[in-house]
Amino acid sequence: MDKNQPIGFIDSGVGGLTVVKEALKQLPNENIIYLGDTARCPYGPRPAEQVIAFTWEMTRFLLNKNIKMLVIACNTATAVALEEIKKTLSIPVIGVILPGSRAAIKATHTNQIGVIGTEGTIKSASYERVLQEKSPKAKILSLACPKFVPIVESNQFQTSVAKKIVAESLRYFEKQPVDTLILGCTHYPILRPLIQNVMGSKVKLIDSGAETVGEVSTLLDYFQMANTTLTTERSMTFYTTGSTKMFDQIAKEWLKENTISSKHIALGEEKS
């Protein structure tokens, strides 16, 4: 293993960029490679078997780029594919559900924890299972918000339409208050101001992706894989299966990096 090898991040689209944003801050010495399967986004409504297959395709692409660690920066993919991929690969593989759950248990005082995510994530009941296992006292309130990902991917997250959809979707929590809400989809931190506004300033929002980067750092240190020898600027490489223009627009704004220029690639059937 060469410590200069990049860390790989995969997501159904641009959501994993919220994880990369944290990596830019918390892991300034690490080279980064990102793949967003924008062309087939959202993953949320797709059957588990298909999400697993797509996640494997992304994984194989990044393995060919010689990554030293894989971050499944997508809750839907983590819910159904993490275990299998972790078991198969020889490099460390980390998902976003355990880190988010851990942070929620640390943050809650009332033990009333909310989880919002895609249909796929909520249907998998992964958060419930992990949270209940780790904190038997916790009461978990889960809600699928299928409209959130399309708002983000279409770059409409600052519109009044977005505001209205977020308010309507989260009405569920009005009568079932929580003190901690897990943003169980890496796209959701982009909607954070809208979500915080609806939930109220006292509700602690957990960014599962940001928490994941902390755990990436933990594992890099534990396995002595952290890059401490970076002498030049870190490298960042972005791939998307969709429109590079839309991807770059969101990535530049979100990461506050002007030089991002993603490359288009094809995965799966498209490829042949």
Next chain:
Amino acid sequence: MDKNQPIGFIDSGVGGLTVVKEALKQLPNENIIYLGDTARCPYGPRPAEQVIAFTWEMTRFLLNKNIKMLVIACNTATAVALEEIKKTLSIPVIGVILPGSRAAIKATHTNQIGVIGTEGTIKSASYERVLQEKSPKAKILSLACPKFVPIVESNQFQTSVAKKIVAESLRYFEKQPVDTLILGCTHYPILRPLIQNVMGSKVKLIDSGAETVGEVSTLLDYFQMANTTLTTERSMTFYTTGSTKMFDQIAKEWLKENTISSKHIALGEEKS
């Protein structure tokens, strides 16, 4: 490995109880065993070789109690002994300096990070090294606070003497402002209200021990060692090389557990 095996925590005295307090919250299914070397506390002013020898004595004691993971819940011991012990043991070993450093980098906005600790910890420059390595932009301001541990160990942490000592010790930061302060000694969270009061409410205090428990949880999951089968109440066992009466008094108050009854043991020369 049996998942019911306890996690071992060692400290120079009662400081590691701040780590155990977090473990009670974040890891409710885990059995816990604790050893505080109260008779030889503080470790801070001792030479590194002696701290290493004492830490090994504590480690051996807990290995005989069949622990599945070791937490060096003492910054002074982590600074000088973690690397050697981690290399030697076959179970996972975790210290408190990396987790505290990681949390500080995540929290800071100004990149001005303060660290307070014992003489031993500050002299070792472990935090500086780790922080600088992980975040080359950070400016680190370190301060030894040798009077803090004796205040806590003698159960005087709620007195006006404590208040005065804390205010005088932290005067250093008046002219060198930081936005994040690492409590680089597991005894210090017991003085947290006093420290926060002197530093001002805007300074983010990082509890290295609390952060460590998050990383313990990460590694338990990563290595599939987390206890998910606990059917009865978790067990907690406390050992001290000093006065059990004083230990129990502090432990009961700090952990809000009425049933703590520590056992006295001897280590090192005392033992023979």
